[in-house]
Amino acid sequence: MSAEKFEPFALELYPEDLCRRLEQEQLFGEVPAVLEIDLGCGGGRFLQTMAEHFPDRNYIGVERLLGRVRKVCRRCERAGLQNVRALRLETTYAVEWLLPRSCADRVHLLFPDPWPKKKHHKRRLMCQPVFLKSVADLLKGGGEFLFKTDHEEYFELAQEAAQLCPHFEVVPWSEQDFFYAETDFERQWKEVGRKIQGLRLRKVKL
Numbered sequence: 001m002s003a004e005k006f007e008p009f010a011l012e013l014y015p016e017d018l019c020r021r022l023e024q025e026q027l028f029g030e031v032p033a034v035l036e037i038d039l040g041c042g043g044g045r046f047l048q049t050m051a052e053h054f055p056d057r058n059y060i061g062v063e064r065l066l067g068r069v070r071k072v073c074r075r076c077e078r079a080g081l082q083n084v085r086a087l088r089l090e091t092t093y094a095v096e097w098l099l100p101r102s103c104a105d106r107v108h109l110l111f112p113d114p115w116p117k118k119k120h121h122k123r124r125l126m127c128q129p130v131f132l133k134s135v136a137d138l139l140k141g142g143g144e145f146l147f148k149t150d151h152e153e154y155f156e157l158a159q160e161a162a163q164l165c166p167h168f169e170v171v172p173w174s175e176q177d178f179f180y181a182e183t184d185f186e187r188q189w190k191e192v193g194r195k196i197q198g199l200r201l202r203k204v205k206l
């Protein structure tokens with residue numbers, strides 16, 4: 001029986017070795033550019049809009065569901081974008097073990113699953129003790145981590161986690177500060193009148 005050769009999508013970031021941290025050049029080649037990483041990117045509306053708006057920046061979406069990774073690749077390929085890659089992987093593994101240290105200018109966590117049941121609270125990324133430290137390791141000095149949610153309780157816990165984390169300072173964030181694309185979930189929650197809250201954290205030198 002011959003094994004079929006697996007072909008990743010053209011815009012898929014497909015590491016040959018998942019046990020070895022990637023080098024910066026393995027992401028988009030040698031040419032330096034601003035890099036932004038969207039954790040749990042879903043179907044990729046945010047990635048596509050940002051990549052079109054900032055063609056000189058590079059974007060990586062991390063997403064664990066194959067169907068959504070496929071969607072990101074298709075929509076960005078159709079739009080002719082060369083500055084997007086999708087990585088099909090679990091966020092904490094990608095952040096902690098796979099992506100190069102100090103590679104990103106901005107990391108986004110937008111409308112992550114809020115895990116409302118008490119027994120699942122420990123799955124909330126912002127409530128995991130190593131998560132913010134791993135995000136800080138991923139960022140360049142002065143880089144930023146941007147978080148948005150429609151979930152009141154999750155937002156409060158995220159604020160507490162940020163205040164306790166020595167690697168970040170909280171920075172004011174208003175809509176006029178810079179162009180920031182809407183995500184699929186943001187659009188959906190706005191339509192039903194949910195309150196959206198955001199947190200902007202800047203990596204500090206220790």
Ligand SMILES: C[S@@+](CC[C@H](N)C(=O)[O-])C[C@H]1O[C@@H](n2cnc3c(N)ncnc32)[C@H](O)[C@@H]1O
Pocket residue numbers: 039040041042043062063064065068089090091092110111112113183184185186
């Ligand atoms: C609520 S959706 C939000 C999607 C997108 N950020 C948006 O705002 O439209 C959360 C997404 O994160 C993905 N996700 C959840 N936990 C993840 C994890 N641990 N690693 C990678 N992706 C994850 C889900 O599959 C889903 O696509």
